[in-house]
Amino acid sequence: xxxxxxxxxxxAVNKKLDELREQAxxxxxxxxxxxxxxxxxxxxxEESIExxxxxxxxxxxxxxxxxxxxxxxxxxxxxxQVRVGGDAGAGEVVVLTLSGPxxxxxxxxxxxxxxxxxxxxxxxxxxxxxxxxxxxxxxLAIRRITDATNSDDPLSAIRGRLHGYTAGDTDLxxxxxxxxxxxxxxxxxxxxxxxxxxxxxxxxxxxPALDVLAGWLASRIDGPVRRVVGELKVELExxxxxxxxxxxxxxxxxxxxxxxxxxxxxxxxxxxxxxCLAEDMRRLDPDEIYFAALGGIDKVQYA
Numbered sequence: 001x002x003x004x005x006x007x008x009x010x011x012a013v014n015k016k017l018d019e020l021r022e023q024a025x026x027x028x029x030x031x032x033x034x035x036x037x038x039x040x041x042x043x044x045x046e047e048s049i050e051x052x053x054x055x056x057x058x059x060x061x062x063x064x065x066x067x068x069x070x071x072x073x074x075x076x077x078x079x080x081q082v083r084v085g086g087d088a089g090a091g092e093v094v095v096l097t098l099s100g101p102x103x104x105x106x107x108x109x110x111x112x113x114x115x116x117x118x119x120x121x122x123x124x125x126x127x128x129x130x131x132x133x134x135x136x137x138x139x140l141a142i143r144r145i146t147d148a149t150n151s152d153d154p155l156s157a158i159r160g161r162l163h164g165y166t167a168g169d170t171d172l173x174x175x176x177x178x179x180x181x182x183x184x185x186x187x188x189x190x191x192x193x194x195x196x197x198x199x200x201x202x203x204x205x206x207x208p209a210l211d212v213l214a215g216w217l218a219s220r221i222d223g224p225v226r227r228v229v230g231e232l233k234v235e236l237e238x239x240x241x242x243x244x245x246x247x248x249x250x251x252x253x254x255x256x257x258x259x260x261x262x263x264x265x266x267x268x269x270x271x272x273x274x275x276c277l278a279e280d281m282r283r284l285d286p287d288e289i290y291f292a293a294l295g296g297i298d299k300v301q302y303a
């Protein structure tokens with residue numbers, strides 16, 4: 001069910017939510033969090049809502065979507081859209097379009113919709129503030145999620161995350177390589193237990209997940225780490241063997257190769273945004289390894 005409330009107020013929207021909750025039997029007590037999404041890109045906004053709805057089956061949440069209407073309008077105006085039931089996953093979605101002077105006060109509009117005593121997560125699916133924790137919406141959240149993949153300059157964006165980092169920040173590019181990190185760690189933990197002397201990370205140029213993967217390796221090993229443009233793979237060089245994890249760009253199965261051993265095929269599809277979002281909403285404590293990986297990017301040698 002989707003209901004549009006034009007030129008409205010936060011009080012009127014909350015009353016409508018209460019009314020719909022009584023009619024549909026939806027209870028606030030079932031919510032485990034509030035997710036704030038901020039984007040002014042219509043296409044990205046709908047994709048983000050779909051991802052949030054999918055993630056809500058694991059994390060039932062109230063989703064507050066904030067977007068800018070006509071920022072140059074003389075009069076402040078709030079237009080809202082309420083989505084419940086099948087159009088809101090396992091939660092409820094409130095889309096807030098701010099126009100005029102109201103566009104500069106998003107936090108004041110959002111606060112009346114925050115559910116009491118449950119964590120708040122803020123997500124910028126495309127263009128993110130330089131310091132998310134200092135953004136008015138970011139100040140409301142204990143977890144702040146960005147996505148360098150959708151920025152105009154992905155490499156610059158993921159590099160900039162270090163300078164704007166505050167405990168509680170993360171980027172979906174980091175969640176996209178969770179399985180890559182797990183497979184590489186598992187391979188290194190096996191014999192011959194030698195130190196990694198160097199590493200190579202190869203793939204598309206505009207793929208910040210690979211940049212932060214290279215940064216993670218650079219933060220963990222003493223040898224050089226190179227980042228090149230080419231086929232999708234990671235190579236780890238040890239004294240007596242080379243470990244290679246490779247996958248076709250559009251594939252779902254990777255090949256794990258090791259010197260002197262037969263190749264192994266492992267499932268390794270590209271993770272969807274909804275999976276990455278659900279993972280990041282699952283973890284609300286500071287991610288120190290992600291922070292170290294951001295610092296490691298400056299040590300990576302780019303070819």
